[in-house]
Amino acid sequence: MIIPARGARLARTAVIAVAAALAVPLVVAPPAAADAPLRVHAAARGKFIGYAANTGPLANEAAYRSIAAAEFNQVTPENALKWESTEPSDGTYTFAGADQVVAFATANNQQVHGHTLVWHSQTPGWVQGLSAAAMRTAMQDHIATVVGRYADNPAVVSWDVVNEVFDDNGNLRTSFWLNTLGSSYIADAFRLARAADGNARLCINDYNVEGINAKSTAMYNLVRQLRADGVPVDCVGFQGHLAIQYGFPSQVRENMERFAALGVQVRVTELDVRMQLPRDSTKDATQATYYRNVVTACLAVPACAGITIWGFTDKYSWVPDVFSGEGAALPWDASYVAKPAYTAVHDALDDGSSPGPDTTPPSVPGTPVASGVTASGVSLSWTASTDAVGVTGYDVLRALGAGAFAVVGTAPSPSFVDSGLAASTTYRYQVRARDAAGNTSALSPAVTVTTIAGGGGPGPGACRVAYTISPWGGSPGFTAGVVLTNTGTSALSAWTLAFTLPSGQQITPPGWSATWTQSGQAVTAAPLSWNATLAPGGSTTIGFNGTHTGGTGEPATFTVNGASCAVV
Numbered sequence: 001m002i003i004p005a006r007g008a009r010l011a012r013t014a015v016i017a018v019a020a021a022l023a024v025p026l027v028v029a030p031p032a033a034a035d036a037p038l039r040v041h042a043a044a045r046g047k048f049i050g051y052a053a054n055t056g057p058l059a060n061e062a063a064y065r066s067i068a069a070a071e072f073n074q075v076t077p078e079n080a081l082k083w084e085s086t087e088p089s090d091g092t093y094t095f096a097g098a099d100q101v102v103a104f105a106t107a108n109n110q111q112v113h114g115h116t117l118v119w120h121s122q123t124p125g126w127v128q129g130l131s132a133a134a135m136r137t138a139m140q141d142h143i144a145t146v147v148g149r150y151a152d153n154p155a156v157v158s159w160d161v162v163n164e165v166f167d168d169n170g171n172l173r174t175s176f177w178l179n180t181l182g183s184s185y186i187a188d189a190f191r192l193a194r195a196a197d198g199n200a201r202l203c204i205n206d207y208n209v210e211g212i213n214a215k216s217t218a219m220y221n222l223v224r225q226l227r228a229d230g231v232p233v234d235c236v237g238f239q240g241h242l243a244i245q246y247g248f249p250s251q252v253r254e255n256m257e258r259f260a261a262l263g264v265q266v267r268v269t270e271l272d273v274r275m276q277l278p279r280d281s282t283k284d285a286t287q288a289t290y291y292r293n294v295v296t297a298c299l300a301v302p303a304c305a306g307i308t309i310w311g312f313t314d315k316y317s318w319v320p321d322v323f324s325g326e327g328a329a330l331p332w333d334a335s336y337v338a339k340p341a342y343t344a345v346h347d348a349l350d351d352g353s354s355p356g357p358d359t360t361p362p363s364v365p366g367t368p369v370a371s372g373v374t375a376s377g378v379s380l381s382w383t384a385s386t387d388a389v390g391v392t393g394y395d396v397l398r399a400l401g402a403g404a405f406a407v408v409g410t411a412p413s414p415s416f417v418d419s420g421l422a423a424s425t426t427y428r429y430q431v432r433a434r435d436a437a438g439n440t441s442a443l444s445p446a447v448t449v450t451t452i453a454g455g456g457g458p459g460p461g462a463c464r465v466a467y468t469i470s471p472w473g474g475s476p477g478f479t480a481g482v483v484l485t486n487t488g489t490s491a492l493s494a495w496t497l498a499f500t501l502p503s504g505q506q507i508t509p510p511g512w513s514a515t516w517t518q519s520g521q522a523v524t525a526a527p528l529s530w531n532a533t534l535a536p537g538g539s540t541t542i543g544f545n546g547t548h549t550g551g552t553g554e555p556a557t558f559t560v561n562g563a564s565c566a567v568v
């Protein structure tokens with residue numbers, strides 16, 4: 001048996017767990033560096049350490065909440081962002097679970113990774129039976145709505161766009177997605193996610209790809225091809241569902257390095273190490289070495305952003321439900337007592353090099369430089385900050401005219417694309433840098449940007465429309481996305497958007513996120529139940545596929561309930 005090297009800390013963790021379970025208010029002195037929680041050590045190494053959140057105990061179990069808050073600086077909702085959770089029936093969205101995880105993460109300075117947009121599993125039957133055209137529309141609507149909901153939320157920074165697209169041999173999985181849409185669904189999903197959030201990090205995720213093998217090589221080839229084709233794949237996730245009876249995968253670090261050489265970030269997304277039950281000290285020790293080896297590999301590869309553990313307590317683990325006779329896969333046992341696996345992760349992260357928690361903020365980033373100013377958007381870039389450990393990203397703040405600054409987005413690297421701006425309007429931007437310990441730099445000086453005049457709109461009214469066209473599928477085809485914003489001071493409800501399509505353009509029903517009708521070239525869009533009311537400043541993204549015979553010109557004017565909207 002491996003005796004946990006930090007028995008005292010393990011004992012203290014158990015005491016904390018018990019105290020928390022009894023809901024006794026805790027006053028814990030600032031820990032010495034060696035005793036610090038995982039997130040402090042991870043941050044000192046420039047990495048995230050995350051967990052998969054189960055919304056049940058996250059809502060109502062004190063011991064679960066206290067460890068989740070104290071030990072981790074990143075979180076992936078375990079099920080709450082899967083299709084069956086967010087859109088159980090067509091066009092009916094529910095975000096209660098996802099919002100709960102995002103709120104807990106925000107309160108505890110944790111980053112959220114969205115899991116997952118397009119997957120063959122945990123996707124409702126109504127999606128699986130659709131025709132190709134309807135399935136494509138459903139995918140567009142789903143990605144636009146789910147990603148769009150959190151696009152401006154600074155806590156939500158990354159997404160698993162596609163999950164498990166390979167079978168065990170490294171062929172594309174013959175899922176309903178592949179069977180109905182062909183392999184282009186993968187590139188399409190990434191492009192739609194980028195359209196919904198220009199700044200989130202977009203990942204492809206799979207299992208049994210931790211080491212170098214046929215399946216991970218197939219994934220490598222796909223990622224290389226997608227990037228060569230200009231598809232926005234930013235990140236590769238290795239799930240990391242390991243089992244001690246199958247041995248540790250070979251060449252985990254080398255595998256990360258070959259992906260990193262493609263220019264993508266890598267990460268371990270769902271780490272757990274199961275064993276055949278019952279648990280014993282020998283198995284615990286083997287399990288601990290597996291955890292340590294994964295952490296060590298990530299630490300050795302600069303492009304590895306961090307590690308997410310799939311749960312953290314054996315009390316809530318998917319393993320016993322899926323792998324008969326197996327379990328005990330996580331670093332805390334079912335009573336919230338830390339196991340040798342916890343010590344292994346902790347000590348691998350704690351190289352003793354940091355005298356204490358990182359309290360040094362990054363340097364001040366350079367003044368943003370604006371380029372590509374349009375009527376509705378601007379591209380910003382700035383000189384990067386430096387940090388004693390590592391800059392993890394930037395906050396972008398915007399002010400309207402001489403008004404107050406507020407965060408409008410985050411960026412993993414020193415550039416940002418802002419959109420949805422009003423035409424002929426002056427904005428100011430500042431940026432600040434963050435490190436993994438949550439230290440923020442001072443704000444950069446501001447840059448002032450004035451958007452150009454809009455495309456013939458009648459000027460700001462109580463609504464604003466941003467209309468974007470992109471090529472789509474069969475020819476001559478196009479996709480139109482419409483962002484409708486309530487620029488008034490009171491709620492806009494029961495709205496009907498109306499506009500006239502250029503001649504030769506025809507909507508291909510049904511469109512998404514609205515009820516679309518076309519009569520001649522006159523088009524109306526009426527809301528669905530979930531976007532029928534737009535709060536002041538609120539917006540909704542709706543859209544449709546169409547065909548054209550004479551090009552993809554855009555409507556010149558838009559009205560809502562008969563009143564003109566500004567066009568940006």
Ligand code: XIL
Pocket residue numbers: 078079163239270317318
């Ligand atoms: C699992 C969850 O942990 C379970 O609660 C659920 O019943 C099934 O899915 N790969 C993935 C995860 O990408 O979404 C899976 O999560 C585990 C395997």
